[in-house]
Amino acid sequence: MCGIVGYIGQKNTKEILLEGLKELEYRGYDSAGIAVLSGGVFNSFKATGKLINLEEKTKEFQTKGFAVGIGHTRWATHGKPTELNAHPHVGESSYVVHNGIIENYAQLKKNLIDEGVTFLSQTDTEVIVHQFEKNLKTTKNAFDAFKKTIKELEGAYAILLVTKAEEEKIFFAKNGSPMLVGINEANEKYFASSDAPLIGHATDVNYFEDGDYGYVSADEIIIYDKNDTKKAPHFAKLATNKLSAQKDGYRFFMEKEIYEQSDVIADTLLGRVSEKEVLFEELDASLFEGINEIKLCACGTSYHAALTASYLFERYAKVKSTVEIASEFRYREPIMSKETLFVVISQSGETADTLETLKMAKNAGLKTLAICNVDNSSMVRLADATILARAGIEKGVASTKAFATQVTIFWMLSLYLAKRNNTLTQAAIEKQLELLRALPLCVKVQDSMHERIKRLSKRYLHGHGFFFIGRDIFFPLALEGALKLKEISYLHAEGYPSGEMKHGPIALADPELFTIALLPEHLLYEKSKSNVEELSARDSTICAISPLAFDKADDFIETKKQKDYMLEFFEMMVVVQLLSLEISVRLGNDVDMPRNLAKSVTVE
Ligand code: M6R
Secondary structure (H helix, E strand, O other), X not given: OOEEEXXXXXXXXXXXXXXXXXXXXXXXXXXXXXXXXXXXXXXXXXXXXXXXXXXXXXXXXXXXXXEEEEEEEEOOOOOOOOOXXXXXXXXXXXXXXXXXXXXXXXXXXXHHHHOOOOOOOOOOOHHHHHHHHHHHHHHOOHHHHHHHHHHHOOEEEEEEEEEOOEEEEEEEEEEEOOOEEEEOOOOOEEEEOXXXXXXXXXXXXXXXXXOOEEEEOOOOEEEEOOOOOEEOOOOEXXXXXXXXXXXXXXXXXXXXXXXXXXXHXXXXXXXXXXXXXXXXXXXXXXXXXXXOEEEEEEOHHHHHHHHHHHHHHHHHHOOEEEEEEHHHHOOOOOOOOOOEEXXXXXXXXXXXXXXXXXXXXXXXXXXXXXXXXXXXXXXXXXXXXXXXXXXXXXXXXOOOHHHHHHHHHHHHHHHHHHHHHOOOOHHHHHHHHHHHHHHHHHOOOOHXXXXXXXXXXXXXXXXXXXXXXXXXXXXXXXXXXXXXXXXXXXXXXXXXXXXXXXXXXXXXXXXXXXXXXXXXXXXOHHHHHHHHHHHHHOOOEEEEEEOOOOOOOOEEEEOOXXXXXXXXXXXXXXXXXXXXXXXXXXXXXXXXXXXXXXXXXXXX
């Protein structure tokens, strides 16, 4: 989750940029940097880790008088979180910061290298500044060179570029990644990728639209739209509440994080899914040598992701897979074999029970792998190998986007292992890769769906309990749906395998028992349906979630027709998350900080 800031004015530019970056801290990052151009001289600083490291590096540096500056916080996607890969990226006499993905960077980079350009980083961003400088040599005009460069880029971006060729301007472009410019009465100009850094500085803001590009100087804001037509900025008053600005207009962090899932899944796939195979450059093939079993260990939501993984590993890669709740595993004197790969799953990487099981596995001499969202966390430091989820900072106590990225990783890993173990044909793998590529779109929240769930939620504020039911991987999803509801609504909810209801819980069925039935079209539909019919016959209130109409349901949330059950899984994941959110909102609960819970459970 990268962040961008920019400033043109007379104030202490360094301080303004650092302050702005601090406001973006809540999004998470692994490195940060600034570049300031003043009196014809560039000063640029970068540091990995926390912002304090950048503050430390810039301690001696002061700006006086007019300056232009740009800054960036980076969450690594292309290339590791090193100083060289941190933004701003430099050319001969220009600097650039960028959010998003330049999809055709490899081709542009190859052409530039062939022409003798040296690259310093592994990022896609660096091509922008070199391409700009190449164009500048022919156009001789910075704006023309910038415009030409933008037209050559494919992908999503928010870009700020500063250059000695036009010292008093910041060039900008926006396509698919957010960016705004703010003004105030002192004639200062502020850029940022969200409202938060501008609050207290700017009074009015213009939100750029996709395809907008242009430049800003002390006196002008020049904007062209995607058809190259000049347009006037459209200013709106800037909010004054920082916390609400951090939520980007959403009511809660949890809601924002549900909406972010499409982006963070795209980030998680980035560079890991080719036409032919799944690539994990962070994994050494030797990790799987001599392994005949995978044991997955976690707590809470991460445990549900692990359960999902066990189905996928056995189905696609034919590897025996077992799943353990960490707090149980650590005290039950488990038998550990060196042919077992021990996998811990954790959003935070700090959960005490999970961390302890990792230590136990290490002590027993097992090979270990961490699936984690926080680089440098205790688990990442301890495990032999790590696959980082790229969910960005998750603020809502109820985990949503971290779960989405964990399951995405496990789906990828099952295909990686299937290829290695020769358990799926190449054609079958390629079909799965196509589905993976469709995933970001599949989890995009549809307004109509959210509205329907909002309306429906009013019928589910009471009752003596909820049963979320599903079969196969929809059973862990049922567990996850029930956990979400429990956490933030304080209503009793259980996740259950659909086929298991008749072995006891069906005794509870009456109109006040709410069954949330996961009915995917492409996985055991008829079997799941008949389980729900059994509950409906006993008068349980049924809310069916399915792409197929179901006449025994009291309520029906229609999902899209998908090509495969994995896509149905992810779409239904969004539905159960939104349902819990809306029930909690109606009950007036604190969605982001539910009672009795902490985001990271670092005690036993
Ligand atoms: O950071 P971790 O993934 O290790 O956390 C594990 C659980 O504490 C966590 O998933 C918890 O269940 C969440 N509140 C679920 O929403």
